[in-house]
Amino acid sequence: MSGADLNVVALCGGVGGAKLAYGLNRLLGAKLAVIVNTGDDFEHLGLTISPDIDTVVYTLGELADEERGWGRAGESWNFMEALGGLKGETWFRLGDRDLAMHVLRSRALSAGVTLTDFTGRIASHLGIEASILPMTDDPFATIVVTADQKLAFQRYFVELQARPEVRKIEFQSPSGGTATSAALRAIGVADAVIVCPSNPYLSIDPILAVPGIRAALDAAKAPIVAISPLVGGRAIKGPTAKIMNELGVATNCVSIVRHYGFLDGLVMDREDQADADAVGIPVHVTNTIMRSKDERVELARECLRFLDRLNS
Template identity: 50%
Template sequence: MKVVALTGGVGGAKLVLGLQQILPAPDLTAIVNTADDFRHLGLHVSPDIDTLLYTLSGKANREQGWGREGESWAFMEALRELGGEDWFQMGDMDLALHVLRTMRLAQGDTLSAITAEFARRWGVDVALLPMSDDPVATWLHTEEGKLEFQRYFVERRCEPDVSRIEFQGAARALPGPGVIEAIGRADVILIAPSNPYLSIDPILAVPGIRQALIDGTGPVVSVSPIIGGQAVKGPTSKLMAGLGVPVNNESIAAHYAGLIDALLVDSGDDLLASLPSMRTPTLMRTTEDRARVAEAALTLARGVAGK
């Protein structure tokens, strides 16, 4: 069974790790959001790609969900002493990815090729495909003005109210190498419980990707990021409320209307009236949780395909 997962960072990485436990690596592809990428201190940072790399290689900090386990912070301490911007944390080991990525991009290598090389070096056999090698940037229109994603998400901790989201460069971007082909041959497409507006929508905004999902023969199943009327993590609930969208699973189904065939919801939530759905505990605290949610999503996909 060929499975493709559309994913952002922390929450999506948990689902992909669960899939990695139950599927042969050659059968699994993750298409990763790159609209969070930005330049910081002259370095090209790819937060969602790095989270996938750290998680699937076993190097992730399990407690905080991002960054590397056993990280040190001498660089950040020295940066503060010199008055540098310290709102975005970059650990000493984390810097290696950013420095090498920036250097290779300057030499003409693509983000896809660089990501594949990092994955190979760390023994990650799952195909990690950036959604595009072209620059796409998420910008949020807020009460404080227009903010780049990382300024909103990290520096301002999602506090400003958001009225509109745009993905600069998306209309001109091309899907990354292998993205359309992976979707076309997939038996199942899963949309991870990443933020629909900030992590999945940028992927769908790249011309050709949404249509490839619609044209594909395999069922498309989303794992809801909502549990009991609240987002598991991040600004999803606040963002939905600010945009005037009820924070519930029906809203997630409506957001993906015409794209998904089914929605996996938490065991404590109601099944949907609008779309095929199934319940399972969707909070992924442990390795076993992640494998269970991944298996449940595939079971739902098989059921939809069987109908």
């Protein structure tokens, strides 16, 4: 079975993860299931906001703002300007076009629709072939612990722009959140699992922390490969390297492999080729920087070629 014929599960969060998911969707279509981090989700201005899910939906649906890296293209900000004029909270920016998603989601959830079903309906409406699956339908919050306080994720990441030093990252689910049946089913039938080049601590660890996910991965016979989020010891976007430094972890591919602990292979950038012999598992060296949509597809193709090699 060649890579293009595989049923693939991608674990995904953030902009880097969404870019690879875009490439995989172009190559695999309905054979791809993207399990998305919801640890970033929160209630704001009376609305339920799902930043990582929306980033994946907008990216795969060709609606994303490529310059900002988040939100919708062609956005306007009249709502935020009016909100500021009324002394409302403006630290988390919601564009006028983006508001439509949050209003529809909030209405659906209040009517008893699950986040999984709502996301599936939107993805189908936008013509997205891949299944976009929230990791859980329950509240499951990422909490960043600093020297003197515990911060809800968006307060740390957006309001404080990830400046506070991270001491620890915790996850809270007051209702005892569990993995969705759709996510577990996707892992169960997968021929391969790809961990996207997302922040391991803020985007992938929340997925792995949801009861049921890690057990399903451990039980899966499918090979699991990750794409390193580091290039030359640096993160292309976001605070991955900063957090690793603050936690006393070396910013290299060896640390990424050790952090996950369950990988069968690692895709790394050419700049990190010197780490290849030290990681202890099979590696595939290629360009991992996705500046264009063509490069997203090419990296996805390289991942599938690597899986072909592991399966042969």
